Amino acid sequence: MKLYRLYENASIKMVHDQNLHSALNSLKNEVDFDYILETGTYRGDGSTELLAQIFHDTPSLKKLYSCEVDKYSWEIAQKYLIKYPKVVCLHGLSVSKQDAIEFVNTDLAISQHEDYPNIYIDDVTDPKAFYLNELSGQLSQSSQQNEILQEGLISSTLKEVEGNILICLDSAGGIGYLEFLTTLQCLDSKNNYWFLLDDIHHLKHFRSRLYMQNDSRFDIYAESSENGWLLAKFSM
Numbered sequence: 001m002k003l004y005r006l007y008e009n010a011s012i013k014m015v016h017d018q019n020l021h022s023a024l025n026s027l028k029n030e031v032d033f034d035y036i037l038e039t040g041t042y043r044g045d046g047s048t049e050l051l052a053q054i055f056h057d058t059p060s061l062k063k064l065y066s067c068e069v070d071k072y073s074w075e076i077a078q079k080y081l082i083k084y085p086k087v088v089c090l091h092g093l094s095v096s097k098q099d100a101i102e103f104v105n106t107d108l109a110i111s112q113h114e115d116y117p118n119i120y121i122d123d124v125t126d127p128k129a130f131y132l133n134e135l136s137g138q139l140s141q142s143s144q145q146n147e148i149l150q151e152g153l154i155s156s157t158l159k160e161v162e163g164n165i166l167i168c169l170d171s172a173g174g175i176g177y178l179e180f181l182t183t184l185q186c187l188d189s190k191n192n193y194w195f196l197l198d199d200i201h202h203l204k205h206f207r208s209r210l211y212m213q214n215d216s217r218f219d220i221y222a223e224s225s226e227n228g229w230l231l232a233k234f235s236m
Helices: 018-030 047-055 071-083 097-106 127-135 153-160 173-186 206-213
Strands: 035-039 063-068 087-091 164-169 192-198 218-224 229-234
Touching: 018 047, 018 218, 018 229, 035 047, 035 153, 047 063, 047 071, 047 164, 063 071, 063 153, 071 087, 097 127, 097 173, 127 173, 153 173, 164 173, 173 206, 192 206, 206 218, 206 229
Parallel strands: 035 063, 035 164, 063 087, 164 192
Antiparallel strands: 192 229, 218 229
16 A cells, blocks of 8 residues: 555545535535534544534534544544534544454454555554554544543444434544444434545545445445545435
C-alpha cells in the first residue's frame, strides 16, 4: 500500500467536495431522514459539520449521533458543535474493543499491505502498532488520560433508532471494514438505510466498496474515486 500522507488530498477530515454536497442535498430532497449515525467525529469540523449543515433544517431529523474515541478531540468537538442542537457527540469506540484489537492483529490487509499497491494506508513501517494506538484513543497524541467509557456504539445506537437512517462511516483507518461489517449485522428490516463511506481508496473502506459493488442489496447513489467517498442505499 501507499503512504496516505503522500496522497494529494490527504486529510484526517472528509475532503471538501462540491459533488458530495450536491449528492447529499439531492438525497435530502428525496428522503425524510429520521436519524444520522456517524463514526469518527474527530474535532467536529469535517464530516460531522457537513452533515449538520446540510440536514439541520430537515423537520423529520431527530438526532445526528457521532462517536469519537479520542477524548481530547471529542471535547473539542462537543464545544464546536454546540451550535447544532440536533448533534449528539458520543465518546467511545464504535465497535467492541476486543473485536477491534483482534481485527487489527489478524487482518491480512494490514500485515500484508504490500499486496495492495494501489491502496493507501496510514503507516507502512508498522501499521499494526499505529492502528492499535489509534484504538486506544491516542490519535491526537494528547497528554491527557483517555478512558474509553463506552464501546459498541454502532450496535447500541442502531438499536435505539428507527425510520430512515443515514450511516456515515469515517472512523479509525484500521477498523473501517470491521465497522462496515458490524453495521450490516445490526440492520433491521423495519428501517431504511443509506450509507456514506469516506476513504474508499484507503485501507479503511476499499473492501467495503467492493462488498457494495458485489451485493445486490446495495444501490450506489453517487461516488468519487478521486476524492474517495461513496453514497449508497441498502435494501433488505
